Structure formats: structure tokens, C-alpha cells
Amino acid sequence: MSAPNNTIAVAMSGGVDSSTVAALLKAEGYELVGLTMQLWNQRRLAGHAGIPEQVRGRCCSIDDVYDARRVAEDLGIPYYVVNQQDRFERDVVRPFVKEYLAGRTPIPCSLCNDHLKFDQLLITARQIGADRIATGHYARNEYDPGRNRWILKRPADASKDQTYFLFGLTQQQLSRTLFPLGGYTKPRVREIAAELGLASANKPDSQEICFIPGGDYKKFIDAYLDEQGEAMPDSSGELVSTSGEVIGQHHGIHNFTIGQRKGLGVESPTALYVIQIAGSTSEKANQVKVGSEDDLMQSTLHARRLNWVSIPELHGEMRVKIKIRHRHEPAWATIRMIDTELLAQFDHPQRAVTPGQASVFYDGDEVIGGGWIV
Amino acid sequence: MDANATTSLSPEVFEAMRPYMLENFGNPSSIHYQGRQAHAAVEQGRGRVAALLNCDRSEIVFTGGGTEGDNLAIFGLMRPGDHLITSTIEHHAVLHTAEHLQRRGIEVTFLPVGGGGANDSNACRVDPDDLRRAIQPNTRLISIMMANNETGTIQAVEEIGKLAAEAEVYFHTDAVQAAGKLTIDVGRIGCDLLTIAGHKMYGPQGVGALYVRRGTPLEPLFFGGAHERQRRAGTENVAGIVGLGTAAELAAAATDPGAPFNPSFGLSALAKLRDRLENGILARIEDSGVNAGNAPRVPNTTNLWFDHVDGEALFIALDLKGLAVSGGSACASGAAEPSHVLTAMGLPKDRAKASLRYSLTQDSTEKEVDAAIELTTAAVGRLREIAPAYA
Numbered sequence: 001m002s003a004p005n006n007t008i009a010v011a012m013s014g015g016v017d018s019s020t021v022a023a024l025l026k027a028e029g030y031e032l033v034g035l036t037m038q039l040w041n042q043r044r045l046a047g048h049a050g051i052p053e054q055v056r057g058r059c060c061s062i063d064d065v066y067d068a069r070r071v072a073e074d075l076g077i078p079y080y081v082v083n084q085q086d087r088f089e090r091d092v093v094r095p096f097v098k099e100y101l102a103g104r105t106p107i108p109c110s111l112c113n114d115h116l117k118f119d120q121l122l123i124t125a126r127q128i129g130a131d132r133i134a135t136g137h138y139a140r141n142e143y144d145p146g147r148n149r150w151i152l153k154r155p156a157d158a159s160k161d162q163t164y165f166l167f168g169l170t171q172q173q174l175s176r177t178l179f180p181l182g183g184y185t186k187p188r189v190r191e192i193a194a195e196l197g198l199a200s201a202n203k204p205d206s207q208e209i210c211f212i213p214g215g216d217y218k219k220f221i222d223a224y225l226d227e228q229g230e231a232m233p234d235s236s237g238e239l240v241s242t243s244g245e246v247i248g249q250h251h252g253i254h255n256f257t258i259g260q261r262k263g264l265g266v267e268s269p270t271a272l273y274v275i276q277i278a279g280s281t282s283e284k285a286n287q288v289k290v291g292s293e294d295d296l297m298q299s300t301l302h303a304r305r306l307n308w309v310s311i312p313e314l315h316g317e318m319r320v321k322i323k324i325r326h327r328h329e330p331a332w333a334t335i336r337m338i339d340t341e342l343l344a345q346f347d348h349p350q351r352a353v354t355p356g357q358a359s360v361f362y363d364g365d366e367v368i369g370g371g372w373i374v
Numbered sequence: 375m376d377a378n379a380t381t382s383l384s385p386e387v388f389e390a391m392r393p394y395m396l397e398n399f400g401n402p403s404s405i406h407y408q409g410r411q412a413h414a415a416v417e418q419g420r421g422r423v424a425a426l427l428n429c430d431r432s433e434i435v436f437t438g439g440g441t442e443g444d445n446l447a448i449f450g451l452m453r454p455g456d457h458l459i460t461s462t463i464e465h466h467a468v469l470h471t472a473e474h475l476q477r478r479g480i481e482v483t484f485l486p487v488g489g490g491g492a493n494d495s496n497a498c499r500v501d502p503d504d505l506r507r508a509i510q511p512n513t514r515l516i517s518i519m520m521a522n523n524e525t526g527t528i529q530a531v532e533e534i535g536k537l538a539a540e541a542e543v544y545f546h547t548d549a550v551q552a553a554g555k556l557t558i559d560v561g562r563i564g565c566d567l568l569t570i571a572g573h574k575m576y577g578p579q580g581v582g583a584l585y586v587r588r589g590t591p592l593e594p595l596f597f598g599g600a601h602e603r604q605r606r607a608g609t610e611n612v613a614g615i616v617g618l619g620t621a622a623e624l625a626a627a628a629t630d631p632g633a634p635f636n637p638s639f640g641l642s643a644l645a646k647l648r649d650r651l652e653n654g655i656l657a658r659i660e661d662s663g664v665n666a667g668n669a670p671r672v673p674n675t676t677n678l679w680f681d682h683v684d685g686e687a688l689f690i691a692l693d694l695k696g697l698a699v700s701g702g703s704a705c706a707s708g709a710a711e712p713s714h715v716l717t718a719m720g721l722p723k724d725r726a727k728a729s730l731r732y733s734l735t736q737d738s739t740e741k742e743v744d745a746a747i748e749l750t751t752a753a754v755g756r757l758r759e760i761a762p763a764y765a
Contacts (some may be wrong), residue, residue: 124684
């Protein structure tokens with residue numbers, strides 16, 4: 001790419017982070033365009049399968065758009081809401097539901113990053129004349145001429161590190177993206193927002209999955225299928241022990257996630273955890289295996305759909321630290337490819353390696369790449 | 375280039391309003407001299423609006439704008455057990471009101487419109503035969519707009535008026551987009567109620583009028599005073615009404631009373647400019663076209679589609695270059711939804727999303743139109759280049 005132009009599209013959610021991004025870039029003299037993606041209508045599932053008529057959610061709510069628009073107006077930058085509901089449903093919501101129904105535990109935030117924020121939004125940005133986008137993610141990216149690659153790195157504020165959700169970015173996407181908060185701590189960002197009097201300075205952080213108010217994904221899946229006129233597939237089956245003994249029945253594999261302890265519906269003198277979920281198409285269809293905490297520990301991991309960031313591709317073996325879920329302390333492992341699948345051998349067994357989650361490989365602060373756990 | 379959203383305020387209108395914002399503060403209901411002064415101003419405005427519509431001044435009710443006028447007409451007449459006939463291409467002020475009544479148990483028929491075929495002279499128009507068939511013994515009111523805000527198509531209001539009269543059904547027409555662009559004669563139309571709004575005809579925002587034929591049993595929406603002959607309580611917006619009156623006077627002069635509903639509007643300067651815009655864009659941009667281009671239309675409006683383009687991105691790209699047009703309607707957050715008017719015409723969702731409305735004002739120039747052609751051509755080209763496979 002020749003030198004990018006001075007116009008940047010800022011992805012604005014109405015929250016403090018993206019508002020501060022807009023303010024910081026404005027102060028640096030860029031031409032800005034504020035964009036909010038309308039991804040989901042919180043009213044949509046109202047009245048379906050246990051969702052109240054007066055549903056309130058955070059994502060894409062009128063309040064958030066109001067806040068984003070106010071910040072844009074205060075900063076004097078043009079601001080638009082772009083309707084990406086169709087693409088979000090196709091590329092995030094449907095796969096999310098499908099993964100759960102298949103007994104896996106998906107990460108919609110990564111899908112949204114890959115398909116909406118860093119694909120569709122970047123296309124829209126370029127179409128309206130902005131060569132680059134900026135987001136409020138806590139991450140750093142920089143070009144390394146030695147390797148001739150764009151590098152993705154952990155941010156200054158390790159507690160807010162979002163690189164786990166960003167491993168899927170391509171070199172082109174990284175080259176067209178700014179993460180202005182990468183060098184700041186969250187408390188400092190709040191200070192800056194307060195100093196600048198941004199409308200969103202005191203808004204609480206968002207934690208839950210944005211399109212699932214209250215975080216009850218089971219209720220969401222019920223309501224979504226109800227709205228689509230699709231029956232919940234029957235994935236009821238057996239609960240078995242590690243020795244294969246049937247110890248109970250369950251009502252559907254989407255009610256479980258690896259490492260889950262509550263809601264198993266069986267009596268046991270010792271604590272039981274979900275350690276394996278067999279999808280409906282597998283040999284032991286819909287079987288949920290439970291065991292002790294020790295049974296949760298695994299020394300290997302398999303991943304597919306890989307994306308390499310700091311290296312062009314993986315040759316031979318490599319020593320890395322792997323993060324297997326958002327709040328996981330990265331663990332040492334050796335990785336290598338077996339055909340198209342990656343095999344990771346941990347130095348020490350890891351708890352609850354969960355199919356559907358991402359595994360992201362680090363070298364210090366640098367993201368080497370990542371893939372989806374199978 | 376978005377006059378159908380709002381026009382500029384004409385300088386004459388502003389000058390007429392000025393004294394009522396700076397000097398004369400009377401409440402028209404007060405009986406002292408200040409009140410009498412304000413009352414006289416309101417009545418002068420009423421006379422001018424009545425002259426525009428060719429009715430008696432006692433038949434004019436001032437409102438807070440087009441939306442209020444439409445709501446007042448519909449809520450004011452409909453009773454439990456009644457049947458309402460309207461169309462799928464009405465402004466939301468009518469459509470959402472009808473849907474609200476429907477949820478409350480009122481029977482509503484939404485008439486379809488002609489399809490989007492390029493040579494269809496009935497595109498985006500209600501077929502009076504459909505209307506005739508929809509009338510039932512309990513039909514109380516027909517509400518069909520005079521000109522559509524998105525495509526500019528002119529509805530067969532005179533024919534509808536005759537049908538309504540024969541069936542002894544009340545007829546309301548939303549003429550917000552017709553005022554100042556077409557001659558409006560409530561007698562010829564044969565309507566009982568007709569809505570106009572100031573800011574679509576070079577008058578101020580926040581004021582409008584509803585024509586109510588004498589003898590129409592209209593119930594008010596607001597209570598709290600005897601204003602507007604007990605049809606609209608609340609202290610009058612004196613300056614706004616003065617402005618609306620002056621705008622009505624200008625509109626009456628601008629529309630030729632000799633040729634109502636005459637397609638010879640195609641000969642007017644505005645229609646020529648609009649045709650220049652259409653022809654310029656169609657000649658330069660492949661896979662583009664005019665929605666309802668062969669139907670009778672008001673002279674200032676064109677609605678263009680561009681295939682293989684993300685309509686929202688096109689809208690933003692043009693706006694950032696200083697060309698303001700309109701794309702679809704906005705949902706609560708401000709995100710664009712495919713236009714209900716274009717979908718009612720049977721346009722596929724993708725094409726409806728990739729359609730933009732250009733609406734000219736009486737001040738538009740050839741230079742502006744040519745610039746709009748250039749900007750649109752460049753923006754569509756860029757969009758198609760960056761995401762050629764966009765669907």
C-alpha cells in the first residue's frame with residue numbers, strides 16, 4: 001500500500017474507550033469519520049421464549065448511539081450509523097448458535113472482529129475515503145521492516161489485553177488499523193476522557209456478550225430459534241463417567257461447556273465437571289462425559305483454521321506460550337503442524353481445553369498466531 | 375440536494391416572521407391590544423393558507439407540522455369498529471398511526487402500489503380500482519398521500535376523491551410533499567382533510583396546517599383550550615403561522631393554477647433540472663436507473679438505484695464530499711433500513727438499499743446538478759472498485 005491518507009474511520013461504540021480514541025486522533029490532526037455499526041436489534045427477540053417484552057441490552061442500544069453521536073458532535077467530526085445487521089446475523093449470530101448446538105463453546109467477539117470490525121468496516125471505511133480505521137481495542141500493532149511484517153503486541157495495560165480476540169487479523173488488516181489505546185492504561189484512558197469532558201467518560205465497561213443482555217446464552221438460543229421458526233434440535237443424551245458408566249440423562253448438549261460444574265443434575269460425593277461433549281454427528285452422539293477436576297487437565301491441544309501474524313507460516317517445532325481462553329495465563333508449549341492441523345504439547349497439563357475457543361500463541365508480548373481449538 | 379427532507383427558509387418568510395419573534399409577543403387568546411395584534415397575524419396567515427388550498431379560512435387548523443396533521447386527521451375520525459384504508463407507501467406519520475390503530479383493534483387495509491418496472495406508469499401509485507374493491511360498509515376514512523416523499527409519484531387523488539364521495543367515506547390526503555410543487559385545490563381533489571407542513575415549502579419547521587372540510591366531525595388530539603375552534607388546544611405558534619402564511623402565498627404564486635395535475639410540469643425549470651440530473655447520471659453510471667421514473671412525479675424529485683453498491687457507504691461518501699441526499703429511512707438508532715416505499719414497489723432488498731433520493735429546491739442550479747453528477751459518478755466508481763463483489 002502506498003502511504004495511507006490522513007482520513008481515519010473511528011469505530012465508535014458510545015463507550016469510553018472508542019470515544020477517547022476519537023479525541024486522541026482528533027488532537028493529532030487526523031481527519032476523522034465516526035462510524036457505529038448497528039449489529040443487532042435488542043428489541044428483536046422481545047416476547048420470544050422467555051425474553052421479556054421490555055428487553056434492555058447494551059449493544060447497539062439507542063442510548064449508546066446517542067452517546068457516540070454526542071461525542072462526535074462535541075469533537076466536530078462527521079458521524080454515521082451503518083446498518084450491518086444482516087452480516088452480523090450471518091457471520092456471528094448464526095455460527096454462534098450453531099457452535100453451541102454442536103456442543104462447542106464459541107467466541108462471538110472474535111467472529112465479529114474478523115467479519116465485521118476488520119473486514120466489513122474496513123471496506124466501508126475505504127469506500128468512503130478513509131484508508132484506515134481506528135478502534136478502542138487494547139492492543140498494539142507496528143510494522144517491523146526486518147521481518148517485513150505487521151506485528152500484533154500486547155498492550156501496556158496487561159489487565160485489558162484484547163489480543164486474544166485479534167489473532168485472526170491479516171497483514172493487510174493490521175496495516176490499515178490503528179489501536180491508539182495500546183500504550184495507555186485503562187485508568188489513564190478514563191482520566192483523559194474526564195479531562196476532555198467526553199460524554200462517555202463515566203460509562204461502565206461492557207463485559208457480557210453484546211447481543212445477549214444479561215449473558216444468558218441458553219435463553220438467547222431458545223428465543224432465536226423460536227423467532228426463526230426452527231425447532232430446538234434434540235441433543236439430549238447420556239451423562240457418563242470417565243469409565244463410560246451412564247450416570248444420568250441431560251436435556252441438550254448446548255447446556256454444557258467444558259469445565260462446567262453446576263447444573264449437571266447428578267448427585268456425587270465429589271465435585272464433578274464436564275470434561276468432554278460429543279457433538280450430535282459424532283459416534284457417541286450427544287454424550288456428555290463428566291469427571292473429577294484432575295480429569296479436566298489436558299497436555300495437548302489441536303487447532304484448525306490458523307492465522308499467522310508474526311511469522312509467514314510454521315515450519316518444524318516452535319516454543320510458544322499459549323492462551324486458551326480470554327482469562328487464561330499463557331502456558332508454555334511446543335507447537336507443530338500435522339497436515340493442516342496444529343498440535344500443541346503443553347509443558348504442564350492445562351485445565352479445560354475447550355473446543356470452539358481460540359488458542360493464541362505468544363512470544364513474549366508478540367502474537368505469533370492462533371487457531372480454533374477442535 | 376435533499377429538499378424533500380426540509381427546504382431552506384425563504385428570506386421573505388423570515389422577514390415576515392421577524393417582528394413576531396422580536397417585537398410582538400402577544401398571545402392570540404388575550405383580549406388586550408397585544409393579543410389582538412397576534413390574533414390578527416394568525417388570522418392573516420390562516421387566510422393565506424386557505425387561499426393556497428382554495429378553501430374557507432375557517433377550515434384551516436394550524437398544527438405543529440405534518441406529522442401532527444396526519445395524526446389529527448386519522449385519530450380525529452377513527453372510532454372503534456371503523457375500517458381505515460391507506461397505502462403501503464404512506465409517510466410513517468400515516469403508516470405508523472394506522473399500524474398503531476390496528477394493534478388497538480381497528481380494521482386497516484394497506485393498499486399495494488404498482489411495481490418497479492421501468493416502463494410502468496403506475497409504479498409507486500395506488501390503483502383506484504384496488505381502492506374501490508377495498509371499501510366496506512364500515513369504512514370510515516381513506517388516507518392516501520398526494521405525492522410520495524421518496525419517489526415523488528403523484529397519486530390519483532381526484533379519482534380517489536370521487537370514489538370516496540360516492541361511497542360516503544371521508545378522504546384525507548397527506549399533501550406535505552405536494553405543497554409548493556403542485557396546485558392544490560381541495561374542491562377538485564374532493565378531500566375532507568389535507569395535511570401540509572411549513573418546512574417542505576420554504577416555510578419554518580414546527581408548523582403546519584390541516585384542512586378540515588366544514589362539517590367533518592373531527593375529535594381533537596389535544597385538550598386544554600378553545601384554540602383553533604376547539605380542534606387543537608394550545609397557544610398558537612404565532613411567528614410560525616405568520617411564516618407558514620407567507621410561504622403559502624409564495625407557493626400559490628409558484629404553482630400554476632391553470633394546470634393542476636398537469637404532466638406539463640415536465641416543462642418547468644425544476645423538472646428540466648431534475649431530468650438533467652437523471653440523464654447525466656444514467657449516461658455515466660452503468661447498472662443504474664430511476665425508481666418509478668415513468669410515473670407522473672412532482673418536478674423536483676428523483677430516486678435512483680445503483681446496482682453492485684453498498685447504498686449506505688455511497689450515502690456517506692457523498693455526504694463527506696458535501697452532497698446531501700437521502701437513503702432509505704432511518705431506524706431509531708439512525709441506521710438506514712431499506713425504504714418501505716421501494717420495497718412496497720417490489721424492489722429486491724439489495725436494490726432498495728442501494729437507492730438514493732435526490733430532491734431539488736427552487737434555488738438549485740445547473741452547476742449544482744452537474745457537480746452532483748460528477749460526485750455520484752466518482753463515488754459509485756470508487757465503491758465498485760474497492761468491493762466489486764459486494765452483495
